[in-house]
Amino acid sequence: xxxxxxxxxxxxxxxxxxxxxxxxxxxxxxxxxxxxxxxxxxxxxxxxxxxxxxxxxxxxxxxxxxxxxxxxxxxxxxxxxxxxxxxxxxxxxxxxxxxxxxxxxxxxxx
Amino acid sequence: xxxxxxxxxxxxxxxxxxxxxxxxxxxxxxxxxxxxxxxxxxxxxxxxxxxxxxxxxxxxxxxxxxxxxxxxxxxxxxxxxxxxxxxxxxxxxxxxxxxxxxxxxxxxxxxx
Numbered sequence: 001x002x003x004x005x006x007x008x009x010x011x012x013x014x015x016x017x018x019x020x021x022x023x024x025x026x027x028x029x030x031x032x033x034x035x036x037x038x039x040x041x042x043x044x045x046x047x048x049x050x051x052x053x054x055x056x057x058x059x060x061x062x063x064x065x066x067x068x069x070x071x072x073x074x075x076x077x078x079x080x081x082x083x084x085x086x087x088x089x090x091x092x093x094x095x096x097x098x099x100x101x102x103x104x105x106x107x108x109x110x
Numbered sequence: 111x112x113x114x115x116x117x118x119x120x121x122x123x124x125x126x127x128x129x130x131x132x133x134x135x136x137x138x139x140x141x142x143x144x145x146x147x148x149x150x151x152x153x154x155x156x157x158x159x160x161x162x163x164x165x166x167x168x169x170x171x172x173x174x175x176x177x178x179x180x181x182x183x184x185x186x187x188x189x190x191x192x193x194x195x196x197x198x199x200x201x202x203x204x205x206x207x208x209x210x211x212x213x214x215x216x217x218x219x220x221x222x
Binding site for chain 1: 141143145150151152153154155158160166168169200205206209210211212213214215216
């Protein structure tokens with residue numbers, strides 16, 4: 001089953017904060033976050049690994065709750081360039097396959 | 111950015127015809143992936159490869175086959191295209207455990 005993302009869509013004014021959630025029905029080994037702008041390829045934002053390790057861009061933060069099988073992506077002081085669809089992907093242990101959620105469309109308006 | 115290209119970028123084909131999409135990467139990545147993207151479904155894994163001639167199925171593999179004869183190339187074949195295979199196809203390379211997947215620009219396939 002695909003991870004469930006919430007909200008499905010959100011509209012913010014520039015400078016506001018946003019939280020995007022990702023819930024999995026399967027045990028998580030890692031969670032990956034990507035952003036995709038319309039008509040373009042997904043671009044990597046962050047990976048969170050079981051055990052607490054994180055790799056990603058400096059201006060993006062995220063959390064990973066292994067017990068609840070959830071991850072959240074935090075976008076602070078949003079900029080127009082943050083607009084796009086955000087996808088979380090989860091992998092299970094020992095598995096090199098990602099299962100993506102259905103996405104959260106974020107629109108930033110001036 | 112990783113060098114990953116896809117060809118063709120756009121293709122229109124008729125139901126029942128075979129179609130091959132090509133993915134080429136220049137980063138010497140061991141892992142390569144094919145996804146399809148449809149409205150309301152996000153990205154779904156079709157097949158992936160963990161080395162030359164080593165492939166495995168993803169969640170939506172029916173009707174698709176893949177081949178990898180060289181590290182840099184990963185081919186996706188639709189043996190007999192159907193209208194349900196109209197989609198945008200993305201190739202990716204990279205390792206999940208070491209970091210990120212790099213996505214190609216995508217191929218928009220329309221089956222009429």
